[in-house]
Amino acid sequence: xxxxxxxxxxxxxxxxxxxxxxxxxxxxxxxxxxxxxxxxxxxxxxxxxxxxxxxxxxxxxxxxxxxxxxxxxxxxxxxxxxxxxxxxxxxxxxxxxxxxxxxxxxxxxxxxxxxxxxxxxxxxxxxxxxxxxxxxxxxxxxxxxxxxxxxxxxxxxxxxxxxxxxxxxxxxxxxxxxxxxxxxxxxxxxxxxxxxxxxxxxxxxxxxxxxxxxxxxxxxxxxxxxxxxxxxxxxxxxxxxxxxxxxxxxxxxxxxxxxxxxxxxxxxxxxxxxxxxxxxxxxxxxxxxxxxxxxxxxxx
Ligand code: NDP
Numbered sequence: 001x002x003x004x005x006x007x008x009x010x011x012x013x014x015x016x017x018x019x020x021x022x023x024x025x026x027x028x029x030x031x032x033x034x035x036x037x038x039x040x041x042x043x044x045x046x047x048x049x050x051x052x053x054x055x056x057x058x059x060x061x062x063x064x065x066x067x068x069x070x071x072x073x074x075x076x077x078x079x080x081x082x083x084x085x086x087x088x089x090x091x092x093x094x095x096x097x098x099x100x101x102x103x104x105x106x107x108x109x110x111x112x113x114x115x116x117x118x119x120x121x122x123x124x125x126x127x128x129x130x131x132x133x134x135x136x137x138x139x140x141x142x143x144x145x146x147x148x149x150x151x152x153x154x155x156x157x158x159x160x161x162x163x164x165x166x167x168x169x170x171x172x173x174x175x176x177x178x179x180x181x182x183x184x185x186x187x188x189x190x191x192x193x194x195x196x197x198x199x200x201x202x203x204x205x206x207x208x209x210x211x212x213x214x215x216x217x218x219x220x221x222x223x224x225x226x227x228x229x230x231x232x233x234x235x236x237x238x239x240x241x242x243x244x245x246x247x248x249x250x251x252x253x254x255x256x257x258x259x260x261x262x263x264x265x266x267x268x269x270x271x272x273x274x275x276x277x278x279x280x281x282x283x284x285x286x287x288x289x290x291x292x293x294x295x296x297x298x299x300x
Pocket of ligand 1: 063064065082086131132133134135136137138154155156157158159169185186187188189191192213214215239240263264265266267300
């Protein structure tokens with residue numbers, strides 16, 4: 001079987017993919033009608049999928065597929081990346097920043113002042129809502145629950161994650177109202193864009209904090225800054241932005257109550273991502289339904 005690799009990172013991905021799937025002939029260029037499957041990420045440039053009529057699968061190397069799903073040249077099934085390292089990375093990112101916000105670590109400056117006025121509450125007194133209960137949101141919710149936080153998830157269908165309270169689409173206001181810390185792990189779709197606008201943010205508790213490793217489009221930037229300026233929100237940790245890299249003159253960079261991280265929350269690693277891609281390509285070759293298929297009508 002011939003698989004076209006159309007993404008950045010050939011030097012690291014090719015050995016891992018060949019090890020995971022020795023029967024695959026991995027190429028960077030091939031006669032269009034000889035390609036059986038395509039491994040793709042937008043960092044390798046655009047792809048005219050219509051030029052590969054015999055390809056049975058497009059396997060994304062990324063979890064977020066908002067730049068692939070709407071592509072009109074795409075007629076093949078599209079699978080997104082669900083990878084154990086991606087999950088572990090996201091769990092570590094969210095747990096780390098949640099603990100920083102929960103313990104108010106930034107209160108303790110090296111300035112000779114003995115700040116013992118208040119002891120932080122235990123995690124059980126801190127309500128964390130994870131918006132998005134998918135592969136990543138579910139893993140983050142479970143990890144935070146293990147740390148003792150009062151966790152709930154919110155998703156369109158109210159998808160459950162073990163016995164963690166699961167709120168559904170219509171419960172958005174209730175989900176906001178219980179968000180001492182909100183973690184956004186939703187995809188970028190028509191249904192999620194600007195979900196966190198001025199009205200939604202105003203429904204969060206006074207002094208709440210927000211962590212966004214989902215997508216920049218989930219938040220109305222101006223509404224977020226206004227809420228931080230008036231003290232309604234105390235801090236936002238932002239990993240993803242409408243424009244990336246975040247422009248140097250963007251007000252997020254200079255805001256005292258915003259932490260900017262450069263889209264590093266979680267990455268697909270070749271050693272764990274390659275076996276996932278290999279398994280999916282084998283499935284497609286056998287005529288079986290690949291795992292983690294994207295529903296293009298929903299956009300994720
Ligand atoms: P999944 O597709 O597994 O889960 C998506 C979740 O979002 C589901 O629970 C889904 O609900 C919910 N959802 C989608 N649309 C809506 C809506 N309109 N209203 C309410 N809920 C909605 O995705 P993952 O968990 O794997 O990834 C989530 C996102 O994380 C990715 O799309 C990507 O944008 C981002 N990401 C960021 C990274 C980073 O480094 N910053 C790295 C990797 C991913 P339901 O369960 O009902 O379908």
